[in-house]
Amino acid sequence: MLTLENLSKLFGGVRAVDDVSLTIREGEIFGLIGPNGSGKSTTINLITGLYTPTTGKVTLDGHDLTAMAQHERTSMGVARTFQNIRLFGNLTVAQNLWVAQNGHEQRRAHFLARWFKAGGEHGPDIEELLRFSQLHSKRDLQANALSFGEMRRLEMARALASNPRVLLLDEPAAGASQEDAQLLAERIRAVRDRGVTVLLIEHMMELVMGITDRIAVLNFGRKIAEGSPAEVQMNEDVRAAYLGGSHKNEELVHA
Template identity: 35%
Template sequence: MSDTILKISNVSKSFGGVKVLENVTFEVEKGNRHALIGPNGAGKTTLFNVISGIHEPDEGRVFFEENDLTQFPSRKRIEKGLSRSFQNIRLMPHLSVLENVMLGQYSRFGIADLLKPLNFSIESTGKIEATETLKRFRIDLYEGRTVSSLPYGVRKKIEVVRALMAKPRLLMLDEPAAGLNTEETDELRKFLNEVSDSGITLLLVDHDMPFVNSLCQQVSVMNFGQLIYNGNVPGLRKDKKVLDAYLGSDD
């Protein structure tokens, strides 16, 4: 079972005169846990933004399953089956935890459901599902509170849960482990393994190599906007280009 779920094909993107992405091409296999790593400024977040539609690529295409994503505006892409989290937490500060998470379900509802009151209805399947998901990931304690007052690790987790509520087939996480302590990182790994076991493909950007090593099967490495490695984790340590990028070359 090695179907491709996401295909990045010759994507280039410049900001002013700076080439941030240069002919980036790689594929993410269905069901895989795929990491995208690279030094700061390598273009990882820009690539995420191109995939999710915040930026249009100057050249190249992004295919998700059978769709050419570049044909769809950013808000339509979540309906196609991919959702994401953000490097700097972007939760809605004035919404409660539960409301933030329920916002993640938005794309799944038609107008008739959007007009149903959430607070007064006896049974709202969306609300029940959101509450149960929070419970499953052990953050139900906070559900009624506004997010701005919560600890960093909890907010980071809520962002992942929010992205999950769209029922994506591809979950894109931008530095999910950044700023977490060892205990929280371990818990996140367990959590992402559960997500992966439920059949969702993961594509994540992270700097924490032990975290990436223990979680991901496939790695793509970027440096100065170019893809320099694409393969499995053990191969990464022997690759000369990767070693040069991280440790510096002799010349």
């Protein structure tokens, strides 16, 4: 459903993404892994339209997204979360979801005026998302009063508020405890069970190996392997790429 065809991105002389082709199938949890600096975030940024590829194209169900602006890709069904949480800290939990659903092209001031005009009412989708994200009891709290885990849940809920077909998760377990990572795994499966295809970028190997259907591995911008978690973990090129990197990268070999 989501296809990358010969995608490349150059930053000056750096080939951040180098001729990557991938097909992510409907309904799967697909992992994109690789040592630090291997091009994972750049790939997400090419899919969401934050960057324009130097060459290649991105399609969703046969529709070419490559020339579309970010908000157009959102309406086509592409949503993402960020490595660093980006919420409106001074807005409430419910308001953050409301913005995601109604206001991505509006200035915040306009959004607040409309929110108050509507008497703070929000539709059934937001109610459902609040429950799905176990944030219902926090709906009227300001986002910056949430715990770290709750902020992460709100960020995912916010991405889901645009009703995506594919959700791109950029290191959702960063900074999470083992226990949080366990909950996150359940949450990602629950997102898939809602009918949303998931592309997961993550360094926490236990999480990636435990929940993905298939994985692609990048190294220096190039795809060096693709397959089931077991196949990827056994792959000699992958093991060499990880052992050649930082200590953190050795996680794969010991997972």
